[in-house]
Amino acid sequence: MTADGGTPFHIGELATRTGRTVHAIRWYEAQGLVPGVSRDEGGRRLYGELHVGWLDLMDRLRRTGMTIAEMREYTALALLGKTTLPQRRDLLAAHRARVTETIAEWKRALSLVDRKIDFYDEWMQTGHRPPLIPAETSGPKSPARKPRNRR
Structure with missing residues (x-):
């Protein structure tokens, strides 16, 4: 079960649900812009519904010109509660x-x-x-x- 109480899914399903490529999702993660990703017993990433919305927000912020540094700052602030x-x-x-x-x-x-x-x-x-x-x-x-x- 994910932090939002839903059934976890893997990166391929996240890509399908968000319309982003696996490569793009991994890029967002590498930039520190996708918090709360856990892993299954095999080491594969697990995502939840919160990640679908979060990726949409990060993509829209990026498309509207927010810098990666500002996006990292926003993500860090969100993690603080x-x-x-x-x-x-x-x-x-x-x-x-x-x-x-x-x-x-x-x-x-x-x-x-x-x-x-x-x-x-x-x-x-x-x-x-x-x-x-x-x-x-x-x-x-x-x-x-x-x-x-x-x-």
Whole structure:
């Protein structure tokens, strides 16, 4: 029986249930992002329902740009129990703010792509080049990127 009271299952079933490859699941484990994995008598990993949800969370955090270090921090806090609820909440709130800003930047970029498509549609329809697309001046601009150290 697993920590959540369910019947344990092996990595192949976890892969099927989560839509991730065995390789991806092992990568998450190697990064320290899958807590509470036990082993059977033969040394094979055992998972439970909690791992299904946990992998989904880790995958979504990663896809939305959370760093592996932040994901490790979140995992470590979760392992410490409910005393870390405020820290986990704050970590996720800060991540949410970054995701929201990224979405806003992508929407601004998509707007320009849409206008450019309309520009080409008009040009192909009329046979004449339309006027230039005016630059979008409203809304905040992306923050300047810090230069990377080059060796």
